[in-house]
Amino acid sequence: MALAPKFAGQRFSVASAPVLHTLELYLDYVCPYSLKMFNTMYTSVFPLIREKYSSKVQVIFRQQIQPWHPSSTLVHEAGVAVLKLQPAKFWDFSKALFDDSKSFYDVNVVHETRNKTYERLAKIGAKVGIDEQELFKLLRIDDKPASDGSLNTGNAVTNDLKVLVKMNRMQGVHVTPTVVFDGVIDNSISSSFTPDQWAEWLEKNVA
Structure with missing residues (x-):
């Protein structure tokens, strides 16, 4: 599937x-199996x-x-915000976020406000050289209605996130992690793949 220029950092x-x-x-930032695959990759x-x-x-x-992990939307919004601010930092930000991902699991965010979660995500961005305030500015949700009275105002990355969700739904992906090779899902690839298994797989499949 094609990658839109605005998502090129992925x-x-x-x-x-x-x-x-x-x-x-x-991959999902709050999925432990995605964490394993990402780190090996x-x-x-x-x-x-x-x-x-x-x-x-x-x-x-x-x-x-x-979506059964409510914080999943929030952490992925942070990834989208990084793509808008400094796309070249996306993979480094993703590594830093995965390293701290357990702090965004269900039991660790259940008593946290949405904007507080965004504040923590912005601090992770700062660790890899992204402007913390600019990142938070893209993520924060206003606590007042919009000028037209709307209460579902979203944030500055909502529209881009909708595009990513739409693209993934078109592929019908459900499980994380899922690996697609040249447009076809490859269920032989596991989150537990070791570096040696990846080396063997690449040797076999890459022309």
Whole structure:
């Protein structure tokens, strides 16, 4: 599936020209299995792609909101805000967010206001060099009605988030993580894939 220019930060690619293959990772920031896959990808698979497959493979992070975790929407909004502010920081922000993801699990946010959660997310952005105040400004929700009386005002990333949700629904993805290779879901890839298993899979599937 195509990637709109405004979401270009979700792409990891070493090549300056089009590549042969695309790995799409449907991940949720508050899913422990997504955490496992992301960490292996970020720390082990990316270096392997740089070394052996730089002209052949690109990786796209597809943000998959899992609505049974209410905070899932909020953390993914932060990812979208980073794409608007500093798209080149998206993967580094995602790593920092995954590192602290348990603090956004259900039991840890149940007594927290929405804007307080956004404040914590903005602080994570600051750790990777994103302006904390600008990030929070995109995320915060006003506690007063809009000028037209609307009470569902959303925030500055709501419309972009709707696009991402629509794209994922078109693919019918449910489980996280889900991996799509060249447009086809590959259920053989597990969140528990080790670096060696990824190396074997790439050797077998990348032309």
